[in-house]
Amino acid sequence: MVDQGFRIPTKKSLVVRKVRDVTQKQRERAQAATEYNVFSFPAELLVVDYLSDSGTTAMTDRQWAALMYGDESYGRNTGYFVLLEAFRDIFERGDARRKTVDLILRNERDVDKLMDELLLVDVEGGFVNGGRFQLMRPNAFIVPQGRCAEHLLFTTLRKVLTEHFPGSEYWIPSNGHFDTTEANIHSNDIHPVNLFSGDIFSEFPVEEIRDVNPFKGDMDIRRLVKLIDEKGAESVPLIYLTITNNTAAGQPVSMRNMREVREVADRYGIPLFFDACRFAENAYFIKEFEEGYEGSSIPEIVREMFIHCDGFSISFKKDGLANMGGGLFFKDRGVFHRRFSVDADVGVLLKEMQILSFGNDSYGGLSGRDIMALTIGLYEVVEEDYLRDRIEQVRDMAEKLALNGVPVVLPPGGHAVYVDIDRFFEGTDVRIEDFGGVGLTLELIRRYGIRGCELGPFAFEWDKKTPEERKGILNFVRFAVPRNVYNVEHINYTVAALTELHRNRERIPKVEIVRGKELRLRHFQTGLRPVYS
Ligand SMILES: *Cc1c(COP(=O)(O)O)cnc(C)c1O
Numbered sequence: 001m002v003d004q005g006f007r008i009p010t011k012k013s014l015v016v017r018k019v020r021d022v023t024q025k026q027r028e029r030a031q032a033a034t035e036y037n038v039f040s041f042p043a044e045l046l047v048v049d050y051l052s053d054s055g056t057t058a059m060t061d062r063q064w065a066a067l068m069y070g071d072e073s074y075g076r077n078t079g080y081f082v083l084l085e086a087f088r089d090i091f092e093r094g095d096a097r098r099k100t101v102d103l104i105l106r107n108e109r110d111v112d113k114l115m116d117e118l119l120l121v122d123v124e125g126g127f128v129n130g131g132r133f134q135l136m137r138p139n140a141f142i143v144p145q146g147r148c149a150e151h152l153l154f155t156t157l158r159k160v161l162t163e164h165f166p167g168s169e170y171w172i173p174s175n176g177h178f179d180t181t182e183a184n185i186h187s188n189d190i191h192p193v194n195l196f197s198g199d200i201f202s203e204f205p206v207e208e209i210r211d212v213n214p215f216k217g218d219m220d221i222r223r224l225v226k227l228i229d230e231k232g233a234e235s236v237p238l239i240y241l242t243i244t245n246n247t248a249a250g251q252p253v254s255m256r257n258m259r260e261v262r263e264v265a266d267r268y269g270i271p272l273f274f275d276a277c278r279f280a281e282n283a284y285f286i287k288e289f290e291e292g293y294e295g296s297s298i299p300e301i302v303r304e305m306f307i308h309c310d311g312f313s314i315s316f317k318k319d320g321l322a323n324m325g326g327g328l329f330f331k332d333r334g335v336f337h338r339r340f341s342v343d344a345d346v347g348v349l350l351k352e353m354q355i356l357s358f359g360n361d362s363y364g365g366l367s368g369r370d371i372m373a374l375t376i377g378l379y380e381v382v383e384e385d386y387l388r389d390r391i392e393q394v395r396d397m398a399e400k401l402a403l404n405g406v407p408v409v410l411p412p413g414g415h416a417v418y419v420d421i422d423r424f425f426e427g428t429d430v431r432i433e434d435f436g437g438v439g440l441t442l443e444l445i446r447r448y449g450i451r452g453c454e455l456g457p458f459a460f461e462w463d464k465k466t467p468e469e470r471k472g473i474l475n476f477v478r479f480a481v482p483r484n485v486y487n488v489e490h491i492n493y494t495v496a497a498l499t500e501l502h503r504n505r506e507r508i509p510k511v512e513i514v515r516g517k518e519l520r521l522r523h524f525q526t527g528l529r530p531v532y533s
Helices: 024-033 061-067 078-093 101-105 111-119 132-136 146-164 179-186 221-231 255-268 279-289 298-307 335-340 346-358 368-380 384-403 436-448 488-503
Strands: 140-143 171-174 191-194 239-242 272-275 311-315 326-330 416-420 453-455 476-480 510-515 527-531
Touching: 024 436, 061 368, 078 101, 078 111, 078 140, 078 298, 078 326, 078 368, 101 111, 101 368, 140 146, 140 346, 146 179, 146 311, 146 326, 146 346, 171 221, 179 191, 221 255, 239 255, 255 272, 255 298, 279 298, 279 384, 335 346, 384 416, 384 488, 436 453, 436 476, 436 488, 436 510, 436 527
Parallel strands: 171 191, 171 239, 239 272, 272 311
Antiparallel strands: 140 326, 311 326, 416 476, 453 476, 510 527
């Protein structure tokens, strides 16, 4: 095993925020006042917050510096151009990037050069049309966050389907839909289906987490083919592949699986979309563990990954990119574009929806400052030393917990450690409808000021689902690690707290929902009551 003490440091902190000294009594008061809803608990009163890795990243000095170049113009702000170029660099060009943001950062004075290389460039045929092609056939949409991209995509899709194929039913399979993706699909009367690969819970020896990886985030290809054959290809408007697979414990997806899903998609003429949150972390796993990629650079692996999809939605709040941002992209004149441009160009429909909901296409609900930070972030997250630090920190945490006997999903994924709640409560009388995972999160806040997030029967609404749907629900508490925020002290404190709670798990309360049981995405909204036995 690698001695983790000998990893060469790759960064240092120059801005510091103090953690407040809060007592257990004070936290108890705050819990009661916020109806024991974990999302509603004030962050100011916490010691360590693993609620989400979304938008919680510490920005780098270069991102902060780039903020100063933010252009807040309403039409075609400068950031728009450098951001589109960054998208092309990262998702299409591999090592052959152009990095035209440098023209702005170094204050290029040659106006013709600026126009030729940045401001007036006509590009077509990829994920990010440019110049007049983006006007004629829009295919890249900036939005505030990932779910806005999902909203654009599925409401527009629903409109096209209803107008042209009224009365039919539709299914969208995925290796694991994220909760907002699932909810956006559902609320447009389409059925989301999870096709987890069979072996998420298979045993994995902790000693091997740095040597091999079974890519448990993969999609089950056999079930995918079966679903399409059963429902008919015309009833499957899209196939979705989430990389990394957040719902399946943040597990990576192999390049091989991307290739195989793409082959199925091609065979049936169905567009393959990525939910590309954490594409960079996924690329690092491929480099580390998939045969044939150990010599490839991260940018080249990312390029190859995206060759397989016809479009993607993404939250730029993930992967340590930025604190805010999202996007929706599809291949110019690709499968999606051809299939859903019936009377009108589907890109034009999406753009209308974007303008209606988030603002014109060159800012999409983001400030010019956000756009600059995001542009720089895109280049930083594909740096290998950053990714190594990131993934090793999560791996250290999972390893320490496993060695202390706390049941975690192994090997760990890229952004979070997932405690397996069914095994955590083994030997106690906690049943699935007692929401033991929620009880664990409440007790962690109360005693230690540590916040995790239940992603299981409570969040995925076990009690509202059919027996068939319940099979798609896994039972986890997730500890999502914000990027570049915490150090080894925070990890050790958390490991100690979780270990102590696991040893005393009979003291963890069961949980009842007292308000808002029926609400959609209820984990953000309901009121709860812990029941101590
Ligand atoms: C976070 C996330 C989303 C939604 O993105 P937001 O920016 O939170 O709206 C979608 N899919 C996955 C896999 C995510 O992790």
